[in-house]
Amino acid sequence: MELAGKRILVTGGAGFIGSELCARLLGRGNNVVCFDNFSSGNEEFIANLRSNPKFTVLRGDMLKQRELKKALKGCQTVIHLAANPDVRLGESDTHVHFEQNVVATYNLLEAMKELKMKELVFASSSVVYGVAKVMPTPEDYGPLLPISLYGASKLACEALISAYSNNFGITSVLMRYANIIGRHAHGVTRDFKKKLEANPAELEILGDGTQTKSYLHLSDCIAGTLLAAEKTASGVEAYNLGSEDKLNVKTIADIVSGEMGLANVEYKFTGKQAWAGDIKVMLLSVEKIKRMGWRPKLNSEEAVRKAVREMLGKE
Ligand SMILES: NC(=O)c1ccc[n+]([C@@H]2O[C@H](COP(=O)([O-])OP(=O)(O)OC[C@H]3O[C@@H](n4cnc5c(N)ncnc54)[C@H](O)[C@@H]3O)[C@@H](O)[C@H]2O)c1
Numbered sequence: 053m054e055l056a057g058k059r060i061l062v063t064g065g066a067g068f069i070g071s072e073l074c075a076r077l078l079g080r081g082n083n084v085v086c087f088d089n090f091s092s093g094n095e096e097f098i099a100n101l102r103s104n105p106k107f108t109v110l111r112g113d114m115l116k117q118r119e120l121k122k123a124l125k126g127c128q129t130v131i132h133l134a135a136n137p138d139v140r141l142g143e144s145d146t147h148v149h150f151e152q153n154v155v156a157t158y159n160l161l162e163a164m165k166e167l168k169m170k171e172l173v174f175a176s177s178s179v180v181y182g183v184a185k186v187m188p189t190p191e192d193y194g195p196l197l198p199i200s201l202y203g204a205s206k207l208a209c210e211a212l213i214s215a216y217s218n219n220f221g222i223t224s225v226l227m228r229y230a231n232i233i234g235r236h237a238h239g240v241t242r243d244f245k246k247k248l249e250a251n252p253a254e255l256e257i258l259g260d261g262t263q264t265k266s267y268l269h270l271s272d273c274i275a276g277t278l279l280a281a282e283k284t285a286s287g288v289e290a291y292n293l294g295s296e297d298k299l300n301v302k303t304i305a306d307i308v309s310g311e312m313g314l315a316n317v318e319y320k321f322t323g324k325q326a327w328a329g330d331i332k333v334m335l336l337s338v339e340k341i342k343r344m345g346w347r348p349k350l351n352s353e354e355a356v357r358k359a360v361r362e363m364l365g366k367e
Pocket residue numbers: 063064065066067068069070087088089090091092093094112113114115132133134135136137152156175176177178228229230231232233238
């Protein structure tokens with residue numbers, strides 16, 4: 053997939069990953085259309101891009117075909133990030149991921165089919181592997197048995213994309229991300245910061261603190277995503293993207309409290325499992341993307357520390 057000179061639609065372009073991706077594409081000279089309903093996206097994340105004449109922002113919803121088709125007109129490539137990424141939500145709301153992730157992706161594929169669009173990059177997730185028995189987990193691991201409804205929705209999206217690609221000649225790149233972190237990341241670092249601001253003496257940690265996962269900084273994520281897109285010439289390819297080591301949640305708590313200048317914070321663990329769909333250990337094999345020349349610049353601990361410092365305005 054040649055990205056140079058293309059007009060690229062970024063769905064979810066006002067989100068944490070999307071806004072940085074839009075910035076990077078504009079920096080490479082692309083025309084970029086950001087399509088977002090601002091449900092979790094933020095106008096502030098893209099404010100500095102607004103003055104770029106090659107940047108278009110369209111407020112619209114993936115569930116509304118008409119808005120989507122309008123946004124797609126004139127674009128050659130789609131990078132599809134729009135989703136509800138809140139894994140825990142599936143415990144209480146069994147509909148949201150089906151609608152916001154699966155139906156949204158189906159709508160996109162239908163619109164792409166009608167407009168004869170041929171290039172798609174999709175933000176999938178490590179959670180499609182479920183509780184993997186092979187670590188680091190390679191792309192060809194199976195069977196894929198997700199344990200969260202979010203994971204199930206991402207796997208369903210991958211399946212739909214694969215079938216549409218086969219039937220309608222779309223070249224598709226499935227990016228299976230580890231935990232991506234940075235200044236505006238959701239998840240554990242933000243959660244700890246918020247809790248410690250409210251009570252600097254005590255921190256509630258979901259689970260027992262031993263959950264151990266791979267964390268990748270946003271800058272490495274964007275570089276890997278663009279490289280994978282450019283190296284995929286046809287068909288459907290899945291790529292893992294993560295750092296090559298993992299970090300436990302208790303260490304993340306130490307990093308956040310340390311960077312906030314807090315000492316002797318009392319940690320309160322909630323129990324063995326953080327929530328029903330949480331995967332306790334995750335490490336992806338990134339050999340496939342490494343063979344193409346990508347390497348994470350930061351390991352998990354460096355990535356988390358940098359993200360926390362960015363979040364605190366220290367970097
Ligand atoms: N951040 C991570 O660690 C991580 C890991 C694996 C996969 N992903 C995937 O990467 C993508 C981006 O994640 P993120 O962390 O930037 O999340 P985010 O919530 O910041 O971004 C999602 C964006 O999509 C928009 N959106 C949601 N529903 C929409 C709809 N119906 N129509 C139009 N726009 C809509 C939101 O407003 C938001 O701007 C998601 O697909 C997520 O599942 C993220």
